[in-house]
Amino acid sequence: MNAPLPVLKNPASDSPLTLDPRTYERGLGCVHCGLCLPACPTYVMTGHEADSPRGRIQLMLGLSDGKIEATQSVREHLDLCLDCRGCETACPSGVVYHELIEETRARLAATQTLTAQGRLMRRLFFNIFVHPARLKLALLPARMLQKMGVYPLLRRLGLFKMLPSQLRKMEQMLPESGRLWPRRLPSETQHSALSTQHSSVTVGFFAGCIGAVMFDEVNRKAVELLAACGARVLAPRVQVCCGAIHHHNGAHHPAEEMARRNIDAFVPKEGPPVDFIVTTVAGCGAMLREYDVLLRDDPPYAQRARDFVSRVRDVTEVLAELGLPEMKHRVHETITYHDACHLAHAQKVTAAPRKLLAMVPGLTTVPLPESDMCCGAAGTYNLTQPEMATQLAGRKLDNIASTGAATCVTGNVGCAMQIRSEATARGQALRVVHPVELLHRAVFGD
Ligand code: SF4
Numbered sequence: 001m002n003a004p005l006p007v008l009k010n011p012a013s014d015s016p017l018t019l020d021p022r023t024y025e026r027g028l029g030c031v032h033c034g035l036c037l038p039a040c041p042t043y044v045m046t047g048h049e050a051d052s053p054r055g056r057i058q059l060m061l062g063l064s065d066g067k068i069e070a071t072q073s074v075r076e077h078l079d080l081c082l083d084c085r086g087c088e089t090a091c092p093s094g095v096v097y098h099e100l101i102e103e104t105r106a107r108l109a110a111t112q113t114l115t116a117q118g119r120l121m122r123r124l125f126f127n128i129f130v131h132p133a134r135l136k137l138a139l140l141p142a143r144m145l146q147k148m149g150v151y152p153l154l155r156r157l158g159l160f161k162m163l164p165s166q167l168r169k170m171e172q173m174l175p176e177s178g179r180l181w182p183r184r185l186p187s188e189t190q191h192s193a194l195s196t197q198h199s200s201v202t203v204g205f206f207a208g209c210i211g212a213v214m215f216d217e218v219n220r221k222a223v224e225l226l227a228a229c230g231a232r233v234l235a236p237r238v239q240v241c242c243g244a245i246h247h248h249n250g251a252h253h254p255a256e257e258m259a260r261r262n263i264d265a266f267v268p269k270e271g272p273p274v275d276f277i278v279t280t281v282a283g284c285g286a287m288l289r290e291y292d293v294l295l296r297d298d299p300p301y302a303q304r305a306r307d308f309v310s311r312v313r314d315v316t317e318v319l320a321e322l323g324l325p326e327m328k329h330r331v332h333e334t335i336t337y338h339d340a341c342h343l344a345h346a347q348k349v350t351a352a353p354r355k356l357l358a359m360v361p362g363l364t365t366v367p368l369p370e371s372d373m374c375c376g377a378a379g380t381y382n383l384t385q386p387e388m389a390t391q392l393a394g395r396k397l398d399n400i401a402s403t404g405a406a407t408c409v410t411g412n413v414g415c416a417m418q419i420r421s422e423a424t425a426r427g428q429a430l431r432v433v434h435p436v437e438l439l440h441r442a443v444f445g446d
């Protein structure tokens, strides 16, 4: 049994916003140096100390101590945070900022009455987005209109402008084409004929929920590439949503339950675990790597959660480690690479995708200024904070335009939808693809 943790919070505080002492301690690590300020997208845009990591940490500690009140203004400064974790990469003191903001948000949510629109969005997030079959059903009418060719006309006529702002943004982000009913991945894929070595590696493939529906082709191509590297790929049917949407919207208990189910799926109590748990969606990967913190107070799962986390990888890490077969097909394109926050800052994966893209014959890569600054997607942020999200997307698109590249490559479904939809809204011609799509083309020729 662990020794009791020291109580670091103000003992006089009985605020419902009092943080867990372990989280509170994260905030005490801040030495106010300010090195995180230029890395913080909201501070860069507003120049306001309360919109910076340093300022928000002081607000959260003050709330926890009961020294300041959760006024509308304080809530707005905290709500504006993207939880992009750019500040964590910049911080020399190792402040784990996301634990502070996520716990504070959960505590604030418990004291707050949602507006009617807030309740509707929460129902959509929790009851539809995280269930692939329900999401497919919800998207079916739009997909049918796309197949019939009338959807672009409805967009041009401005029909969707009548929707409430958040639903309008969701509509904007719907990819312009897709299957009527996206197929599930096979539950098992053996190494393919292309693999020169039959590696003994077994990969557990985490499909995601929005990713599995909106970007099912990316997942299919990722599985084919992994098999071409010699891996056996399992996609357990019993896997569920990673829990990120719940966790980031203050619903920690459902997120914990999802974590337990995914641990059971990939690291079963009986039978061998998979070697790697792989995803193409950076947002999911970041959440999967948090399961050890999420379940640290759950004795039956705490150790298994640590084991699970040690196996989580982004797909590019495993492809780089196993080694792709020969890339026989040239890809004549000029691209630029956008670092998804949940890949670069949350998972520290920046080298593997660049290394793989550099191997693609014919491909020209132009460096992107501010490549690791958030594009404004940030999970459901672009739905809840559309103004700041659009400003950040505009900054990203200006940077992309400055490279002259016609294609932006990024490893996160949320970034892809945000950058693509905002480019369309601005009339900027831009293709946005996942690294896996270019690698698949180089290996398989499609
Ligand atoms: S998580 Fe992102 S938006 Fe929030 S304080 Fe850190 S850098 Fe700024």
Ligand code: SF4
Residues within 6 Å of the ligand: 029, 030, 031, 032, 033, 034, 035, 036, 037, 053, 054, 087, 090, 091, 092, 093, 094, 095
């Ligand atoms: S860089 Fe780290 S220590 Fe410095 S102000 Fe930011 S959070 Fe605090």
